[in-house]
Amino acid sequence: MNNFKKTIFSVLFSLLIIGNVNADKIKIGTEGAYPPWNSKNEAGKLIGFEVELAYTLCRYIGQQCVIVEQDWDGMIPALIMRKFDAIMAGMSITAERQKAISFSQGYADEVASLAVMKGSSLEGLDTPAGINLTKPNSDAKKALKTLTGALAGKTVCVQTATIHQNFLDSGDVGKVNVRTYKTQDEVNLDLASGRCDAALAAAVAFSDYAEKSGKPVVLTGPTFSGGAFGNGVGVGIRKDDAELLNAFNKAIDKARKNGDISRIATKWFGFDASM
Amino acid sequence: MVNSLPKLLSAAFITLKLLSVSLIIGLFIGLFFAILRLNKNIFINKFAYGYSYVFRGTPLLVQIFIIYFGLGQIEYLRSTVLWVILKEPYWCAIIAFALNTGAYTSEILRSAFQTIKPGIVEAGKSLGISNRVIFYKIQIPIAIRQSLPAYGNEIILMMKGTSLASTVTIMDLTGVAKYIISTTFKPIEVFIVAGGIYLFMTFIIHNLIKYLEKKYSFN
Numbered sequence: 001m002n003n004f005k006k007t008i009f010s011v012l013f014s015l016l017i018i019g020n021v022n023a024d025k026i027k028i029g030t031e032g033a034y035p036p037w038n039s040k041n042e043a044g045k046l047i048g049f050e051v052e053l054a055y056t057l058c059r060y061i062g063q064q065c066v067i068v069e070q071d072w073d074g075m076i077p078a079l080i081m082r083k084f085d086a087i088m089a090g091m092s093i094t095a096e097r098q099k100a101i102s103f104s105q106g107y108a109d110e111v112a113s114l115a116v117m118k119g120s121s122l123e124g125l126d127t128p129a130g131i132n133l134t135k136p137n138s139d140a141k142k143a144l145k146t147l148t149g150a151l152a153g154k155t156v157c158v159q160t161a162t163i164h165q166n167f168l169d170s171g172d173v174g175k176v177n178v179r180t181y182k183t184q185d186e187v188n189l190d191l192a193s194g195r196c197d198a199a200l201a202a203a204v205a206f207s208d209y210a211e212k213s214g215k216p217v218v219l220t221g222p223t224f225s226g227g228a229f230g231n232g233v234g235v236g237i238r239k240d241d242a243e244l245l246n247a248f249n250k251a252i253d254k255a256r257k258n259g260d261i262s263r264i265a266t267k268w269f270g271f272d273a274s275m
Numbered sequence: 276m277v278n279s280l281p282k283l284l285s286a287a288f289i290t291l292k293l294l295s296v297s298l299i300i301g302l303f304i305g306l307f308f309a310i311l312r313l314n315k316n317i318f319i320n321k322f323a324y325g326y327s328y329v330f331r332g333t334p335l336l337v338q339i340f341i342i343y344f345g346l347g348q349i350e351y352l353r354s355t356v357l358w359v360i361l362k363e364p365y366w367c368a369i370i371a372f373a374l375n376t377g378a379y380t381s382e383i384l385r386s387a388f389q390t391i392k393p394g395i396v397e398a399g400k401s402l403g404i405s406n407r408v409i410f411y412k413i414q415i416p417i418a419i420r421q422s423l424p425a426y427g428n429e430i431i432l433m434m435k436g437t438s439l440a441s442t443v444t445i446m447d448l449t450g451v452a453k454y455i456i457s458t459t460f461k462p463i464e465v466f467i468v469a470g471g472i473y474l475f476m477t478f479i480i481h482n483l484i485k486y487l488e489k490k491y492s493f494n
Binding site: 073074076077080096100101160179180181182186189190192193194195198269 | 308344347348353360362364442443453454456457458460
């Protein structure tokens with residue numbers, strides 16, 4: 001019996017030690033389902049722009065990192081509950097999210113766009129190529145008016161808890177029928193099946209899907225930035241973790257100066273999405 | 276927290292609507308397949324058994340996904356009239372829930388039919404009552420009474436199962452709870468309120484079944 005107890009204790013003790021090995025590593029949460037930002041390869045390994053960038057930033061910080069997977073809709077709660085220490089998941093810096101967490105400076109930016117299936121009545125809308133919603137000029141206002149008319153009564157699909165959902169909920173394009181999905185993959189599936197009249201997400205998410213699936217998905221309307229779409233993508237960090245925030249900001253500075261961010265962005269996006 | 280309550284309560288009505296519609300359809304499916312199960316013809320019998328085996332043997336989530344995302348991928352189907360129904364997430368969820376609860380209900384009713392003592396049927400026959408009348412007026416009422424406790428359980432399981440509707444974009448109680456969390460980032464508080472509403476619905480269903488059991492008890 002004594003031996004048995006000893007065995008149990010030693011097993012438990014060694015588990016404690018193993019558990020603590022990860023203690024001084026920075027844990028970074030990502031979704032693994034939003035290519036080319038972050039995704040998984042056939043083997044189930046996390047890949048993508050942010051995965052590669054995360055390891056680069058950690059080298060500059062001088063600490064080891066572990067990247068953990070987390071569903072998008074629980075990303076911020078999981079950070080607050082200390083399941084990991086930082087978010088790198090294509091998360092745009094918005095005022096709404098800043099109420100709950102801090103963000104590092106932005107490391108990359110993307111534009112959002114509507115996508116439809118080829119042949120849709122929403123294809124080829126008469127709008128400027130891109131609009132910025134931070135201080136909308138007359139062109140942007142006119143484009144929003146065009147969109148309001150075109151999208152009235154249509155079903156527009158977005159991933160839940162995203163800037164794209166916030167934009168549609170804001171009423172800037174009137175009352176559209178918003179349908180929310182857990183992942184961008186599911187949005188793409190329902191866009192292709194015809195359940196969605198249009199979908200709204202990062203433009204690169206659609207071009208990536210069109211390329212990989214061969215489905216005739218086309219972008220339409222203007223590309224969106226600013227306003228509800230936030231100011232670039234940054235590292236999300238708990239508000240009480242000023243030290244880590246500082247470390248990431250410095251690492252991003254260094255990585256930008258050395259051209260690492262541009263290099264990795266060009267590799268994954270096909271263009272330089274760094275900022 | 277407090278201002279999320281009205282939103283959650285109105286979402287609870289969607290949950291109740293999903294539950295009641297699929298239970299009504301499921302009850303008919305269940306009764307139909309329970310009768311097939313009692314058929315002496317081996318093919319009919321095996322067909323009914325196969326249905327309940329498949330739907331009881333696979334997760335409800337998988338069934339919803341196959342009906343919603345799976346069928347949506349078949350291009351041919353999208354050109355047929357069926358697409359009018361399958362296009363809507365609401366009907367896809369109803370179809371999945373009804374087929375699922377129908378499978379369980381058929382098993383509950385089958386075992387209830389089989390527990391009816393042969394003497395009761397024979398007593399009817401000796402009084403010269405036709406087989407049809409015996410079935411509708413004696414066997415079905417007894418079977419329903421016998422299956423009440425098990426069926427009450429099934430209703431509660433199904434009520435919780437409707438939370439999966441949120442995975443196919445339906446804004447039911449769970450769907451709205453997730454939506455509120457996505458803007459407030461407070462999962463614990465919101466899920467506790469949503470869980471409380473589910474618990475309250477269980478309380479109502481439980482007591483309703485208890486009342487029916489008492490009302491139709493044999494003693």
